[in-house]
Every structure is written in C-alpha cells, then in structure tokens.
Amino acid sequence: MEEDTLSKGERTRQAIEEAAYALFLEQGYSATSMRQIAERAGIALGGIYNHFAGKDAIFEAIMHDKHPYKQIIPVIAAAPGETAEEFIRNAAQAMVDELGRRPDFLKLMFIEIVEFNTQHISKLFEEVIPQILPLIQRVQSPTGALRPIPAPLILRAFMGMFFSFYITEMMIGDLMPPEMREHGLESFVDIFLHGILIGEE
Numbered sequence: 001m002e003e004d005t006l007s008k009g010e011r012t013r014q015a016i017e018e019a020a021y022a023l024f025l026e027q028g029y030s031a032t033s034m035r036q037i038a039e040r041a042g043i044a045l046g047g048i049y050n051h052f053a054g055k056d057a058i059f060e061a062i063m064h065d066k067h068p069y070k071q072i073i074p075v076i077a078a079a080p081g082e083t084a085e086e087f088i089r090n091a092a093q094a095m096v097d098e099l100g101r102r103p104d105f106l107k108l109m110f111i112e113i114v115e116f117n118t119q120h121i122s123k124l125f126e127e128v129i130p131q132i133l134p135l136i137q138r139v140q141s142p143t144g145a146l147r148p149i150p151a152p153l154i155l156r157a158f159m160g161m162f163f164s165f166y167i168t169e170m171m172i173g174d175l176m177p178p179e180m181r182e183h184g185l186e187s188f189v190d191i192f193l194h195g196i197l198i199g200e201e
Helices: 008-027 036-043 055-066 068-077 082-100 104-116 121-139 151-175 178-182 184-194
Strands: none
Touching: 008 036, 008 055, 008 104, 036 055, 055 068, 055 104, 055 121, 068 082, 068 121, 082 121, 082 178, 082 184, 104 151, 121 151, 121 184, 151 184
C-alpha cells in the first residue's frame, strides 16, 4: 500500500510497527518497553493501545509483515531455470543474496525462536503455503531426475541447507581457506543435488 493512500490510523499503526521493529532488533524484545516504542513512533503511550492490545500483538503484526519466509519465498520463486537443477542453483543463490542484504531477518527469527518458542510460526505457515505450492511444482518438473522424495521435504531441506550456509558463512567464513570461500555456495548446491556418497555403477 502506497504511503499517500494510507489513512491517519494506518500511518500511525505503521509507525508503531516500524518503531517496535527497530527497537526489537537493537535491544531485543524483552528489553523493549511500550513507552520506548511510543517515543520512537512519536506518539503518546496511550495512543498505541488504540491500535494494539500490547507488545505481543505488535510483535505478531511484525511477524506477519516482515518474517523472512514471507520475503524470501517470492525471491526464490522468481529464480530462473528450465530444469529442476537449474532452478535449484539459481534459487539457492537468490536466497543467500537476499539474506545477505537483510541481516535483520536473522535477528527477527532468533527473537521468535528464543523469546517466543516459535509460537507465531503456525499462523505464518498457513499464509506461506500458497506461495510454496508453485515451488513444489517446479522441482517436480518432468525435465528433472528427482528421487521419489516428497516435494515438501525437498523444499524443507533446501531452506535448511542454504539457511545454514548463510549462518555458517557469517560465523566462520573468514576462517576458511580462500578456495573454500570462493566455491562455498557452489559446493553446497552440489552436495544438496548429488549428496556426499559416490554412487554405485
């Protein structure tokens, strides 16, 4: 929705979300008070309660609007590729690139995991499912040569594999030899596609 088409109430609600989001990323959920959110949003403390029942409701709205899966899945879906292998290679690169551009995604996910025990994920997953179905159809393309693995499991393994690549790249990327850093993502893609065992003749 464009900024100039928002009502005053919608703009205030958006300002509250943006203020809370910034504060949650800066200092964590628990350390952020409603008063701090109001001050950052430029409204009176009581004004927040015209839009949200409390801090948890604000966080739930942020999860709905900004969770990485909602942002990253369309990026993956836009990846080119005529075959399953081409699509997976391009989608992996697109996912890692998007994560690199948005370090806030990782912080938001950790807040959800550590402070909420993933309680908001179930609602989010219901919304993401319709976006996932076209991806499943692409990896089931007849031009590929997939093992008989359920497509949702393939997609889950994909997300896990390349999310872990991004995290380990952040943690230990600088400690690895240059040749490993240079071909890191390509090696992960090959392992995802072909495994680590030598196939039998």
